[in-house]
Amino acid sequence: MGLFDFLKGNGKKVFGNDAEASEKIREEIERDNPGVKDLSVTYDQGVVTLAGTADSPDAMEKAVLMAGNIQGVAEVKVDQFSAPPQTVDVEFYVIEKGDSLSAIAKNFYGDGGAYSRIFEANREVIKDPNLIYPGQKIRIPKSAV
Template identity: 40%
Template sequence: MSLLEFVKDAGAKVLDAVANPADAGRQIRSHIEKEIGVSDVDVQWIEGTVKVSGNAKTQADKERLILAAGNIQGVKAVDDAITVAAPGAASRMYTVKAGDTLGKIAKEHYGDASKYPQIFEANKPQLKDPDKIYPGQVLRIP
């Protein structure tokens, strides 16, 4: 298990009823199913931390699932208990800062700004447009 921290005030507006932990867990699970298409997961909401457990086919699927759960307003951390059927190398995680672009992030991590499509593709469906990222958002850097 690992704990990945997120910016609590950044992210998708998914939660309607954070006062009720069961409702919050269901809302986040529904969001994960919609965004990632993964349904073999259990989601629990514990005072701003999302605990996800279950199975993922690949390391990339696991990382997308964690980011879908974490990049939600009100989530401060994701406690990961996901097992992977086909383990692979883990991606680096990067928290977007004010003024960042995918090109700037690609330049920093790959030494070449024109490699930004690799970051964009690695973060679909979370990212719908390479020009729309926001401070506090956590991205996978493969």
């Protein structure tokens, strides 16, 4: 894992100009810290590079999604980010127009009522299960909970 692609024009607006982007993105991740230490963020023309240490592979993935789902970010690199190896099978999904967490759960798990599983896996990325937007990238855990 080294590079994640995102839709640059979509997402939460957290910075107004490139000069403040690195600090604002770092603050956004640290606000709901998913389990990262010594976080360093650099932003250059739509590319975010994260460095630091994650307590778990989930924590690193959540930090990447938190950075990537910010308006103005097209790519996230994690070559300088260390985390234990992933032991749970996780798929990434880009939300499409008309999607809901229950529809996504029905598609992946065969049960729309399992939407809370997706919400919990993305709690730092999705603040309200009823407020998702097209282009937002989320994690879909595939193993049993």
